[in-house]
Amino acid sequence: MIHSISIPFGREQELVLETGRIARQAHGSVTARVGGTMVMANVVRSNKPVDYTDFFPLQVDYREKHYAVGRIPGNFFRREGRPGTPETINARLIDRAIRPLFPDGFNYEVQVYITILSMDQKNPPAIPSLIAASAALSISDIPFSGPVGAVRIGHVDDQFVLNPTFQEREVSALDLVVAGTKSAINMVESGSKYLVESVILDGLKLGHEWVVRCARKIEELVAMCGTQKMPFQSPQLNPELAKAVDEMAWPGFEPINRITEKKERENAVDALRERIVTELLQRFAPAPEAAKALQKQIAEVYDNAYRKNVREMILSKSVRADGRGLTEVRPITVEPQFLPMAHGSVVFTRGQTQSLGVTTLGTIGDQMKVDDLMGVSTERFLLHYNFPSYCVGETRRIMGPGRRELGHGMLAQRALEPILPDQEKFPYTMRIVSEVLESNGSSSMASVCSGCLSLMDAGVPIKAPVAGIAMGLITEGDRVAILTDIMGMEDHLGDMDFKVAGTQDGITALQMDIKVEGLRFDILERALAQALEGRRHILGEMLKVLPAYRPELSPNAPRIETLKIPVSKIGDLIGPSGKHIRGIVEATGAKVDVEDDGTVFICTEDGEAMQKARAMVLALTADVEVGQTYTGKVVRITEFGAFVELLPKKDGLVHISELDFSRVEKVTDICREGDMMKVKVIEVDPSGKVRLSRKAALVDEPGFVPPEGYKPSERPERSGHGDRGSRDRGSHDRGSRDRGADRGPHDRGGDRGSRDRGGDRGPRR
Secondary structure (H helix, E strand, O other), X not given: OOEEEEEEOOOOOEEEEEEOOOOOOOOEEEEEEEOOEXXXXXXXXXXXXXXXXXXXXXXXXXXXXXXXXXXXXXXXXXXXXXXXXXXXHHHHHHHHHHHHHOOOOOOEEEEEEEEEEEOOOOOOOHHHHHHHHXXXXXXXXXXXXXXXXXXXXXXXXXXXXXXXXXXXXXXXXXXXXXXXXXXXXXXXXEEEEEEOHHHHHHHHHHHHHXXXXXXXXXXXXXXXXXXXXXXXXXXOOOXXXXXXXHHHHHHXXXXXXXXXXXXXXXXXXXXXXXHHHHHHHHHHXXXXXXXXXXXXHHHHHHHHHHHHHHHHHHHHHOOOOOOOOOOOOOOEEEEEOOOOOOOEEEEEEEOOEEEEEEEEEEOHHHOEEEEEOOEEEEEOXXXXXXXXXXXXXXXXXXXXXXXXXXXXXXXXXXXXXXXXXXXXXXXXXXXXXXXXXXXXXXXXXXXXXXXXXXXXXXXXXXXXXXXXXXXXXXXXXXXXXXXXXXXXXXXXXXXEEEEEEEOOOOEEEEEEEEOOOOOOHHHHHHHHHHHHHHHHHHHHHHHHHXXXXXXXXXXXXXXXXXXXXXXXXXXXXXXXXXXXXXXXXXXXXXXXXEOOOOEEEEEEOOHHHHHHHHHHHHHHHOXXXXXXXXXXXXXXXXXXXXXXEEEXXXXXXXXXXXXXXXXXXXXXXXXXXXXXXXXXXXXXXXXXXXEEEHHHHHHOOOOOOOOOOOOOOOOOOOOOOOOOOOOOOOOOOHHHOEOOOOOOOOOOOOOHHHOOOOOOOHHHO
């Protein structure tokens, strides 16, 4: 049976959820449609639990289909391949919102598969996808403590906008995604342009109101479907075993929690666990077939006991495992110019988290092309985050970047984008790589700091420095502890991971995952205020070493000069099949890029090559000006005058009467082809034909005295051959034309430079 509901969505739009029409063999299938955007979410689970993993085996896949916008993929295979970074980021967004809502111990494999079926390039599909995934899980038999609602909030003209369109997001100062249940927010993702904490908090409050409305509407769909959840009860721990572990473990936790070094503390925790497991196996003496299960259970009880101990120490004594107070930031060091040949490089160390940030500057041709459902676009700023296994002292298979690395990199990129200089002021492509060298908590925020510092080290004129900090939360009943600059174990054992990046005055990026229900907004407000204090402290430490960006670009970085030419001259600069622009590159070694608006970028590390390339660009795109004097090459002789090349592909005619002050019988008495001649432009007629004078150029020479009675020519003289440009040239007078102009159907767009200017004109003769 087909069931559907409608949810208010954006400005005067509705999101329609429907189930029962397609994909009916999935355990839950829901389509979501708003405008011309339509997504499908299907969920399935395995028939039996798995026992080979210690984490919930959930897989979320988000796939964009090019047929959704009526396009064929542009790759070699002409079909969709592995998910791109935007698809992976959206999959991770959905995963973070739904993962906390499955019951503990539920080890069935669960797959959530989202497909973008249609997109109108107005309504973004990410939020409908998250809502559809939540609805599909809710109507399935899979245990799920949802439903989850979601909303995207923009901020345009100082007003919040719910579920903004792509076009509204372009001008929005905020891009805030809020997801959660009726009782609490459990996931936040945000990028903003220096918005203050109070605005972000108001956005979160508004977001949760809409999350609640969305969740209630999904409950109506669940009631229509009437699906029963499969019976499942989370495994219960043996109370006798738990008591025995507590008695043995708690006395040993106190000296362990005074160890500040991460690896030493972890080794001590592991050693105590191993001793307790061995002793309790001997005490309970299980049968051989039950020994493995009991050993695993003892380890689980021990880990729960350690979690309780650490949390209790923080709540009751306000002391953390490494000895810090709740608001204390770990020691920070900054080492700029770390790599001798990089454009900008800084090692940022905060406690036992260390990131090497490296900035590389490139030309406009180095921009990354993105081919997605919005079409082909380019990105001038890239941030890549690498998290090798050695940074946590482990071994694992070396592979490409995973979802976590892509997600952390995108968070850091979002944090730094607002401070980048405008392209008109700084026409470089910028790439930052964060190599995480050590990790013990919030390497993504360390990447924000090292990335910002590496930009400054390279001499990039950023708008303001940015730092990032990760906050944590421990709650038990009415007791609350907010932690500044959390370590890895506090992230794992705590109730919140709250990352905030920004300047001294405003937030540029925010990411939050909450593991508890019922987080009050007053706690969130305190966390934001505490994060601001910590962020300002980190910025202060950064600016002690690099108070501002370097006044000059790194000597290793290329130099870029920007020119502006008329759009009509772009073809002249490029030339047929790129001949002219290739010629500049070959002659100078400079890299030349041209934008569609006529902006020309010349990039080279050689100052002389820069000037030469600049002159060649100007010569190819300049217009001949009346009254200017040029020294040009005689390219063709006729009975009535000589054609002189003033600029590349631009000729003018010196009529025989303008060659000398006395009567000239033959043009060859004054000049021959290949001679260099100084001439002055005396007329450019509306059709573009150029009239030159050698006499006028001689008159302008210092000290030259013209013959008595000389008067500058005011209009073209005639000869027996008629007008210089209308006759006697085979068809058209080439001397006054831009040689890259349209020559008609016989030679349009061809390479004119290879022709004999005075010879046979081909079939048009």
